[in-house]
Amino acid sequence: MNLSKILKNVFLVVIFGLIVTACATKKSVKTTTESTTTTKAAETQKADPIEKLDALMQGDVYIGSDTVGELASGVPDRVFFATNETILTTASRETLRKQAAWLRQNPDVTVVVEGHADERGTREYNLALGERRANAAKDYLMTYGVSSDRIKVLSYGKERPVDSGSNPLSWSKNRRSVTVKAN
Amino acid sequence: MKKNLFLIILFYVILKPSISFSLVEIDITRGNLDPMPISVSPFFSDRITDENIKKNLNIENLGLEISRVIENNLEKTGLFDAIEKEAFLQKPDIAHLKPRFEDWALIKSQVLITGKVTSKIINEKDYINVEFKLWDVLGAKMVDGFSLTTTPRSWRRVGHKISDKVYQRLTGESGYFDTRIIYVAEEGPKTQRIKKLALMDQDGFNTKYITLGSELVLTPRFNPANDKEITYMSYFRNMPRVYIVNLQTGKQKVVGDFRGMTFAPRFSPDGKKLIMSLAKDGNSEIWVRNLETNIQEKLTDHPSIDTSPSYSPDGKFITFNSDRSGYQQIYVMRSDGSKVKRISFGKGIYGTPVWSPRGDLIAFTKLHKGKFFIGVMRTDGTGERLLTENFYQEAPSWSPNGRIIIFYRETKTDDKGQGFSAKLWSIDLTGYNERLVSTETDASDPSWSSLLGN
Numbered sequence A: 001m002n003l004s005k006i007l008k009n010v011f012l013v014v015i016f017g018l019i020v021t022a023c024a025t026k027k028s029v030k031t032t033t034e035s036t037t038t039t040k041a042a043e044t045q046k047a048d049p050i051e052k053l054d055a056l057m058q059g060d061v062y063i064g065s066d067t068v069g070e071l072a073s074g075v076p077d078r079v080f081f082a083t084n085e086t087i088l089t090t091a092s093r094e095t096l097r098k099q100a101a102w103l104r105q106n107p108d109v110t111v112v113v114e115g116h117a118d119e120r121g122t123r124e125y126n127l128a129l130g131e132r133r134a135n136a137a138k139d140y141l142m143t144y145g146v147s148s149d150r151i152k153v154l155s156y157g158k159e160r161p162v163d164s165g166s167n168p169l170s171w172s173k174n175r176r177s178v179t180v181k182a183n
Numbered sequence B: 001m002k003k004n005l006f007l008i009i010l011f012y013v014i015l016k017p018s019i020s021f022s023l024v025e026i027d028i029t030r031g032n033l034d035p036m037p038i039s040v041s042p043f044f045s046d047r048i049t050d051e052n053i054k055k056n057l058n059i060e061n062l063g064l065e066i067s068r069v070i071e072n073n074l075e076k077t078g079l080f081d082a083i084e085k086e087a088f089l090q091k092p093d094i095a096h097l098k099p100r101f102e103d104w105a106l107i108k109s110q111v112l113i114t115g116k117v118t119s120k121i122i123n124e125k126d127y128i129n130v131e132f133k134l135w136d137v138l139g140a141k142m143v144d145g146f147s148l149t150t151t152p153r154s155w156r157r158v159g160h161k162i163s164d165k166v167y168q169r170l171t172g173e174s175g176y177f178d179t180r181i182i183y184v185a186e187e188g189p190k191t192q193r194i195k196k197l198a199l200m201d202q203d204g205f206n207t208k209y210i211t212l213g214s215e216l217v218l219t220p221r222f223n224p225a226n227d228k229e230i231t232y233m234s235y236f237r238n239m240p241r242v243y244i245v246n247l248q249t250g251k252q253k254v255v256g257d258f259r260g261m262t263f264a265p266r267f268s269p270d271g272k273k274l275i276m277s278l279a280k281d282g283n284s285e286i287w288v289r290n291l292e293t294n295i296q297e298k299l300t301d302h303p304s305i306d307t308s309p310s311y312s313p314d315g316k317f318i319t320f321n322s323d324r325s326g327y328q329q330i331y332v333m334r335s336d337g338s339k340v341k342r343i344s345f346g347k348g349i350y351g352t353p354v355w356s357p358r359g360d361l362i363a364f365t366k367l368h369k370g371k372f373f374i375g376v377m378r379t380d381g382t383g384e385r386l387l388t389e390n391f392y393q394e395a396p397s398w399s400p401n402g403r404i405i406i407f408y409r410e411t412k413t414d415d416k417g418q419g420f421s422a423k424l425w426s427i428d429l430t431g432y433n434e435r436l437v438s439t440e441t442d443a444s445d446p447s448w449s450s451l452l453g454n
Helices: A003-023 A028-042 A044-056 A090-105 A123-143 A168-174 B002-019 B047-057 B062-076 B092-097 B101-106 B152-171
Strands: A070-072 A078-080 A111-116 A151-157 A176-181 B036-040 B080-082 B111-122 B125-136 B141-150 B180-187 B194-201 B217-223 B226-234 B241-246 B252-254 B261-267 B273-280 B283-290 B296-298 B306-311 B317-322 B329-334 B349-355 B361-368 B371-378 B385-390 B392-398 B404-410 B422-428 B435-437 B442-448
Touching: A070 A090, A070 A176, A078 A090, A090 A123, A111 A123, A123 A151, A123 A176, A123 B217, A123 B261, A123 B273, A123 B283, A123 B306, A123 B349, B036 B062, B047 B062, B047 B111, B047 B125, B047 B152, B062 B080, B062 B111, B062 B152, B092 B111, B111 B152, B125 B152, B141 B152, B152 B194, B180 B217, B180 B226, B180 B422, B194 B217, B217 B261, B226 B261, B241 B273, B261 B306, B273 B306, B283 B306, B317 B349, B329 B349, B329 B361, B349 B392, B361 B392, B371 B392, B371 B404, B385 B392, B385 B422, B392 B442, B404 B442, B422 B442
Parallel strands: A111 A151, B036 B080, B036 B111, B217 B442, B241 B261, B306 B349
Antiparallel strands: A078 A176, A111 A176, B111 B125, B125 B141, B180 B194, B180 B442, B217 B226, B226 B241, B241 B252, B261 B273, B273 B283, B283 B296, B306 B317, B317 B329, B349 B361, B361 B371, B371 B385, B392 B404, B404 B422, B422 B435
């Protein structure tokens, strides 16, 4: 093994280390995708989960279907958020419009919108964040014609994760608001 | 000037031994790498006492047990090194009357604690009298001691009170052993955690569960002015609200009449007010409620998340965290809500500020580069010091003497989502002496009481 090869290996190890560190921080996915090619060259086995992750998250918002239930047939029950964010994505707005349409068709139904956060924040802040997320969903349902007295908001903060993993994908599934029938 | 300084130092060195007791005082402002050797002799008791105590408590040798409580307390400070009892050359009863100091010096003990337990019957009720003496081995004299009478089942508290006296005598700081910790006991899988309020002695004994686990409970905190009272947050009937509980009567009441979720409660230092957050319509603000007049008032007014408020010990200021700058940071304001000032400017996000009972520092949680830190800073935000780093930890709470911080730490789960745990830990303000605080179950959200009253 010559010196340049050793240096190259050291470099790859360093890069991989950086990726691992980056995964724990906010802009994790971007960094991960950018460095995928380097990692692939180093270790093809490691590249697979990263590509898979890419298909399940956009930015760090979950876009997969795991854990997603139905409020009614063809109406997903939940929307997902980016770290520390309460902004509704295009996909989230589409889900909420479906929920609003169904709720308009079923005027007797009342719902609880549960707001949740991932485990990477302090408990009290996450309670507030969950409340903010649930209200973001509630406000959107209201703009599509569901009256506010049919929607209760309940923040669980980080107390009720759906995925018990300690990784960016698990966290993305836990940053959510879920619309649940209350009657 | 230099010469003067030299003279002052010389003067100090020469005079110090004669102006204080010869007993070496411990400097607890530094990490103590050289703990003081100490001997805690088993407390002596006569045969009648032993029989009475066996009948009352089913304990064979209460004097030995009390000495172990003291030993354990002192060792956990990291400042003392308890010498094995097998090495002791003198019998407990004789040592308590008058130690043979040469024998204790021989086993390198600098300090000796002796005592005596006597059972008593007053008005047909059983009591124990415990006498204790603190001896300076090198100075060959008794330096402190007391005697107290209590019910047999309070025997551990006697051990804690003695520990407090010894700690105070040897460090010059008030102790923190006769205290309790209220926390959230946790069980079950991470996705369906069952949480109960639990109360225990500072050393992990006498655990009592205050709630049954039928509803989610979070963030219990002692009233600093009344150790029989706590505040916490409960999801009773799916209405997350702040409650106050009397630990003696078990009576509890919801605090205030708010539309929306109340959370993050803390008492004022005099126990007469409660500060908390109210989340309503997507915005969290800090409120104060006067518990005597029932008048409540909003203190912050900002569209960001304002939460985790904590009073300064003089009650004049409140520290809290807010994401009004974009990320969670620590702020200080006057207790009427005026003069809001950001104090945290380091890299990362900051939360859960808690004012030290000594008033000079604020403990906090910090998230930076995917790691969680517990740290302290001065109340103007300068002098930030990070005490401990881990995958996840938060919720610092101060010992009543402001020397130790207790917090909780969660472990990272593996690929299958297994291996989760939550435990209480403590660390000295020096950043040394990090310790697991033993609890019967998993635990989080600790709050340390003031020194207990009677």
